[in-house]
Amino acid sequence: MDNVSLDKVPIGAMKILSCYHEVQQILAGKMPVPRTMEFFLSNVCNHACAGCHSRYMHKNEDRFLDFDTMKDVVNDFAELGVEGVEISGGGEPLVYPQIIQAIAFMRGKGLKVGMFSNGTLLTDELSEFLVQNLLFLRIAFDAGTAGTYKKIHGRDDFETLIKNLETLVRYKSKIGGEKKASSERRQTKAQFGTATIGAKYLVSTKNWQELAKAAELARETGLDYLQFKALRASKFTLDDETLKQAEEVAQQARDLSDKNYQVFGSLEKTRPIGRCFLNPIHPVIDAKGDMYLCAFFHHRKDTHKIGNIYEKSFPEIWYSERHYEAFRSTRPKECAVFDCPFHEAAVLARAWIVQNEKHLEFI
Numbered sequence: 001m002d003n004v005s006l007d008k009v010p011i012g013a014m015k016i017l018s019c020y021h022e023v024q025q026i027l028a029g030k031m032p033v034p035r036t037m038e039f040f041l042s043n044v045c046n047h048a049c050a051g052c053h054s055r056y057m058h059k060n061e062d063r064f065l066d067f068d069t070m071k072d073v074v075n076d077f078a079e080l081g082v083e084g085v086e087i088s089g090g091g092e093p094l095v096y097p098q099i100i101q102a103i104a105f106m107r108g109k110g111l112k113v114g115m116f117s118n119g120t121l122l123t124d125e126l127s128e129f130l131v132q133n134l135l136f137l138r139i140a141f142d143a144g145t146a147g148t149y150k151k152i153h154g155r156d157d158f159e160t161l162i163k164n165l166e167t168l169v170r171y172k173s174k175i176g177g178e179k180k181a182s183s184e185r186r187q188t189k190a191q192f193g194t195a196t197i198g199a200k201y202l203v204s205t206k207n208w209q210e211l212a213k214a215a216e217l218a219r220e221t222g223l224d225y226l227q228f229k230a231l232r233a234s235k236f237t238l239d240d241e242t243l244k245q246a247e248e249v250a251q252q253a254r255d256l257s258d259k260n261y262q263v264f265g266s267l268e269k270t271r272p273i274g275r276c277f278l279n280p281i282h283p284v285i286d287a288k289g290d291m292y293l294c295a296f297f298h299h300r301k302d303t304h305k306i307g308n309i310y311e312k313s314f315p316e317i318w319y320s321e322r323h324y325e326a327f328r329s330t331r332p333k334e335c336a337v338f339d340c341p342f343h344e345a346a347v348l349a350r351a352w353i354v355q356n357e358k359h360l361e362f363i
């Protein structure tokens, strides 16, 4: 058994247990349908964040995923039984010219949609639409003051961000309240369907001191949660000594959690236990149409790329020999560069699914 305690596996990683059948298929040498597809609709961004890996990767190569191609791929997702689409980047998703139409199309196909954004381009119309149609919206917060935000994001947009978040929260409580009222009138179970709105804080040498301050601000703004993690593989990555000090600030941030607001995350480096066997659950398609095993491909594009959706259909790529070959060739050392959520999920999946210690077929 692995030398990582199950007690240390975070709650989020427990979701892997819902992928029991997918993992069984992988163990049987078959490619399961992905549970979540991650989409980079845009390589273009209106910000220039310090330490952003995408920014360096897409330099001089601005691009949006073609809208009709996106629709073809989403049709394939729906037919195969993909459940969720995560729109991230790449670039900033709200720069994508047909972002509303794209999300509406995905929703029309019965897919659940979540999005990561820097939140600075939100309008009233967009905010209302996103709150109604997304399962979650996670916004890059990254600072507790306007000065630090500008140093990290390269733009003087902190006030705009806070104002936009307040607008989102206002729509969320308005729409949530309306749904609750109509549900109560019908005497049926409440169907809130409104997005959870959270903040994402990437901890680096530039902002670790402000984590607790930002967590407080996010709570005052009315967000549902703040999630933090450490920036890796960058000249702004915290050294071990600073990491210890940052951990104290992180605890102050966690202590702000209450029943309506959660602060969670870890600054500890995760590490893979053996070769990855979970990546088929959450692959990525980028704005150039390239499909990768997972979102952590920046440092190994050639070995992680399994095809391009402008050249072949999604099922052709997914069930190709190239995919199986790339799946078999992942290297733990390369996976260890970033804090992949599957590192911790794999501990649980090995103990409960691969070794089947808990007999999940029986309740």
Ligand code: SF4
Pocket: 272, 276, 277, 278, 279, 293, 294, 295, 296, 330, 334, 335, 340, 341, 342, 343
């Ligand atoms: S980084 Fe490695 S462990 Fe994480 S999903 Fe990708 S291949 Fe798997």
